Amino acid sequence: MLSGVKAGLVSADVLRREQQELRRHERNNKQLEEESRHSETVFRDKSGRRRDLAQERLEQKQKAEAKAEREEQYAKWGKGLAQGRQQEQNVEDALKEMQKPLARYIDDEDLDRMLREQERDGDPMAEFIKKRKAKENKEKKEKPRYNGPAPPLNRFNIWPGHRWDGVDRSNGFEQQRFARLANRKAVQELAYKWSVEDM
Numbered sequence: 620m621l622s623g624v625k626a627g628l629v630s631a632d633v634l635r636r637e638q639q640e641l642r643r644h645e646r647n648n649k650q651l652e653e654e655s656r657h658s659e660t661v662f663r664d665k666s667g668r669r670r671d672l673a674q675e676r677l678e679q680k681q682k683a684e685a686k687a688e689r690e691e692q693y694a695k696w697g698k699g700l701a702q703g704r705q706q707e708q709n710v711e712d713a714l715k716e717m718q719k720p721l722a723r724y725i726d727d728e729d730l731d732r733m734l735r736e737q738e739r740d741g742d743p744m745a746e747f748i749k750k751r752k753a754k755e756n757k758e759k760k761e762k763p764r765y766n767g768p769a770p771p772l773n774r775f776n777i778w779p780g781h782r783w784d785g786v787d788r789s790n791g792f793e794q795q796r797f798a799r800l801a802n803r804k805a806v807q808e809l810a811y812k813w814s815v816e817d818m
Contacts, residue, residue, distance in 0.1 A: 772797060 625633065662670045695703065723730050738745055763781035770779045773793050 625637065629637075662672060664670050719727075719729070765779045765781050765783050767783070767785050770783070770785075771787050771789075771793065774796065
C-alpha cells in the first residue's frame with residue numbers, strides 16, 4: 620500500500636512490527652524535517668556554483684546608486700553649469716531683496732552701490748571710471764597675450780599664445796576649409812539669385 624504496510628489479511632505481530640517500523644521511520648524523518656525547516660535555500664547558477672543573493676543584491680544596489688548619481692550629474696550638465704549658477708545667484712538675490720523693507724531710503728547701501736555700478740550714456744566720468752577699473756584689473760596678475768600681426772583665422776577663433784613667432788606652420792587645412800565654406804555660400808547665393816531672376 621502507499622503507507623508502506625502490507626495489504627490484505629495480516630497477523631497482529633506483522634501489523635505491530637510494521638507500525639514500529641513506521642514510527643522509527645517518522646522519527647528519522649522528523650530530524651530531517653527539523654533540519655530542513657531551519658535551513659536556507661541554496662541557489663545555484665548554470666555552472667552549479669552557489670550564488671550569494673545578498674551580495675548580488677548589494678552589488679545591484681550599488682550599481683543603481685552609481686547610475687542614478689551619474690544620470691543626476693548628466694542632467695545637471697545638460698541644463699548648463701553657468702545657467703545653474705546664475706539661477707542660484709538670482710534666487711539668492713531675490714531672497715536678499717525680500718528681506719529688505721519695501722520702502723528704501725537714501726542711506727540704503729545696496730541701492731547706492733547698484734546705482735553707482737550702472738553705466739549711463741553721456742556720462743562724462745564713465746571714461747575715467749573705466750580707466751581706473753582697467754588699471755585696478757591690470758594690477759592683478761594677468762596672463763600675457765600675443766600682440767603682433769593679425770594671426771590667420773581658425774575654426775574656433777582661438778588667439779595664439781604669447782610666445783608665437785608669427786610663422787604659420789599649418790598644412791593649409793583651415794584655409795581650404797574657409798575657402799570651401801565661402802565657395803558653398805557663393806554658389807547658394809548665385810543659385811538663389813538665378814532662381815528668382817525672372818520674378
